[in-house]
Amino acid sequence: xxxxxxxxxxxxxxxxxxxxxxxxxxxxxxxxxxxxxxxxxxxxxxxxxxxxxxxxxxxxxxxxxxxxxxxxxxxxxxxxxxxxxxxxxxxxxxxxxxxxxxxxxxxxxxxxxxxxxxxxxxxxxxxxxxxxxxxxxxxxxxxxxxxxxxxxxxxxxxxxxxxxxxxxxxxxxxxxxxxxxxxxxxxxxxxxxxxxxxxxxxxxxxxxxxxxxxxxxxxxxxxxxxxx
Numbered sequence: 001x002x003x004x005x006x007x008x009x010x011x012x013x014x015x016x017x018x019x020x021x022x023x024x025x026x027x028x029x030x031x032x033x034x035x036x037x038x039x040x041x042x043x044x045x046x047x048x049x050x051x052x053x054x055x056x057x058x059x060x061x062x063x064x065x066x067x068x069x070x071x072x073x074x075x076x077x078x079x080x081x082x083x084x085x086x087x088x089x090x091x092x093x094x095x096x097x098x099x100x101x102x103x104x105x106x107x108x109x110x111x112x113x114x115x116x117x118x119x120x121x122x123x124x125x126x127x128x129x130x131x132x133x134x135x136x137x138x139x140x141x142x143x144x145x146x147x148x149x150x151x152x153x154x155x156x157x158x159x160x161x162x163x164x165x166x167x168x169x170x171x172x173x174x175x176x177x178x179x180x181x182x183x184x185x186x187x188x189x190x191x192x193x194x195x196x197x198x199x200x201x202x203x204x205x206x207x208x209x210x211x212x213x214x215x216x217x218x219x220x221x222x223x224x225x226x227x228x
Contacts, residue, residue, distance in 0.1 A: 030055070032057065039111060039192070041114065060109070065088055109133070118150075123200060142171045143168070143172070144168050144199075173219075
């Protein structure tokens with residue numbers, strides 16, 4: 001499996017570099033070991049393979065809808081990168097157990113809090129599922145933004161390579177609230193999303209464009225977790 005992953009990653013990197021110019025300098029600041037939940041903005045189909053291969057040699061797992069395994073090619077890729085199957089629209093306890101096991105192993109989860117592709121690169125509202133994962137496992141969240149892929153299709157039509165830039169923030173631990181409910185989880189998610197927005201050009205910050213509204217009531221930006 002390790003050899004297969006190495007070969008597939010090499011092919012994917014080659015294909016991506018043919019069509020894109022990747023600025024990966026920011027990835028050097030990300031630790032090589034976890035546990036950590038990497039949160040990215042979700043632009044298009046290129047996000048998942050791009051982050052999985054360029055974050056290597058880190059061991060990174062992502063989420064894939066369970067229907068993916070119905071397609072032989074996509075199933076091959078999902079198994080190669082040990083993707084976590086998720087049943088969308090349900091409280092998938094098996095997927096949460098996989099997250100916990102990944103964190104215990106000192107690895108990484110990479111996910112997009114927006115849940116759906118923007119297509120335009122403009123940041124959408126974050127969904128609080130990642131907050132539950134972070135509070136349950138104690139793992140920090142790391143904002144990792146990218147931009148440029150929103151121009152991929154128009155550049156392909158012009159036979160032009162697309163410049164893609166990565167920007168990484170600091171690991172952020174969550175301060176556990178005394179009580180939790182949907183409103184508090186949403187507030188925590190929004191507090192984090194402002195840190196993701198800060199890494200993007202102003203015109204791509206979307207619903208988090210007014211940084212003066214950002215708060216940090218439940219965030220702790222430091223290298224060690226908050227003692228309980």
